[in-house]
Amino acid sequence: MKKSFISIFLFFLFTSLSWTVPDTNLQSYIKTNPFESSMFLLLVIGLLAISIILFVLTKIHRKKNNALEKADKAKTDFLARMSHEIRTPLSAIIGLNTLALEKLVKVDGAEIASTYLKKIDISSHHLLELVNNILDISKISEGQMKLKKTNFSINSLLSSLYDIYFIEAKNKNLTLSIQNAVKDFDTIIGDSLLLKEVLSNLISNAIKFNKSQGIVTLSVEDRTSSTNDTHSENIKTIRFTINDSGVGMHRK
Incomplete structure (x- = not known):
C-alpha cells in the first residue's frame, strides 16, 4: 500500500507540474515568477502533508479495527468455552x-x-x-443462526414459565398468574427456546420493576379469526400478552 501511495502522489505531482509550469526552462520560470512558484511549492507541501496524515489515520484506523475484531473473537471464544x-x-x-x-x-x-x-x-x-x-x-x-421448528406444548411452556418465576414473584409480594384462552389446540410448531427466552425477559422485567402487592399476568389467546388468514387451516395466529401493575416506561 505504501508503494502505491507514493506512486499516486508522484503521478499527481508531475501532472500538476505539467499543468502549472509552461514549456520553458524551470529555473528561468521560477526567477521570473517567484510568487506563483512559491504558491505552487506551498500547494505541493500541503498536499503532501494531507496525504501523509490521511495515510497515517488510515493505518491507525485499520489497526483499531483489527484490535476490535480480535477482542470480539476472544469474547466469543471465552463465552463458548465457559458455556x-x-x-x-x-x-x-x-x-x-x-x-x-x-x-x-x-x-x-x-x-x-x-x-x-x-x-x-x-x-x-x-x-x-x-x-x-x-x-x-x-x-x-458467523451468520449461522437459524430458527428451529419443533413441536411443543403451549401448556407445558406456560407451566414452565410459571414454575420458574413463581418464587421470585412471591418474594416480592407479587401475584403471578397465567391465563390460557387457547382451547382448540395445544401443540404448535416453532422455536420454543427463543419464544421462552423472549417471554422470560418480559416476565423478569415485569417482576423487577413492579411494586409490592402488584400483579403480573401472562395471557395467551388465539387470534386466527381476527387476522382473516384463509391460506391454510393449519396456520394459527397466537398472541402472548404480559400485563403488570408496574410504573411502565416513559413514552420517550
Missing part, C-alpha cells in the same frame, strides 16, 4: 435432582419436597437452555 464448562456441573445437578425425585419415598412432607424438587428440575433445565443460548452467540456472529 461448555458450566454445562458439566449443571448437567450433574439435573441428574442428581432426577435421582432424588426417583428415590423420594412417601413419608411426611415428601409431597412438598417433591414439588420443590420438580421446580428445581424445571429451573435447572431453564438455566441449561440459557447456557445453550450463549453458545448461539458464535453462530450469530
Whole structure:
C-alpha cells in the first residue's frame, strides 16, 4: 500500500507540474515568477502533508479495527468455552435432582419436597437452555443462526414459565398468574427456546420493576379469526400478552 501511495502522489505531482509550469526552462520560470512558484511549492507541501496524515489515520484506523475484531473473537471464544464448562456441573445437578425425585419415598412432607424438587428440575433445565443460548452467540456472529421448528406444548411452556418465576414473584409480594384462552389446540410448531427466552425477559422485567402487592399476568389467546388468514387451516395466529401493575416506561 505504501508503494502505491507514493506512486499516486508522484503521478499527481508531475501532472500538476505539467499543468502549472509552461514549456520553458524551470529555473528561468521560477526567477521570473517567484510568487506563483512559491504558491505552487506551498500547494505541493500541503498536499503532501494531507496525504501523509490521511495515510497515517488510515493505518491507525485499520489497526483499531483489527484490535476490535480480535477482542470480539476472544469474547466469543471465552463465552463458548465457559458455556461448555458450566454445562458439566449443571448437567450433574439435573441428574442428581432426577435421582432424588426417583428415590423420594412417601413419608411426611415428601409431597412438598417433591414439588420443590420438580421446580428445581424445571429451573435447572431453564438455566441449561440459557447456557445453550450463549453458545448461539458464535453462530450469530458467523451468520449461522437459524430458527428451529419443533413441536411443543403451549401448556407445558406456560407451566414452565410459571414454575420458574413463581418464587421470585412471591418474594416480592407479587401475584403471578397465567391465563390460557387457547382451547382448540395445544401443540404448535416453532422455536420454543427463543419464544421462552423472549417471554422470560418480559416476565423478569415485569417482576423487577413492579411494586409490592402488584400483579403480573401472562395471557395467551388465539387470534386466527381476527387476522382473516384463509391460506391454510393449519396456520394459527397466537398472541402472548404480559400485563403488570408496574410504573411502565416513559413514552420517550
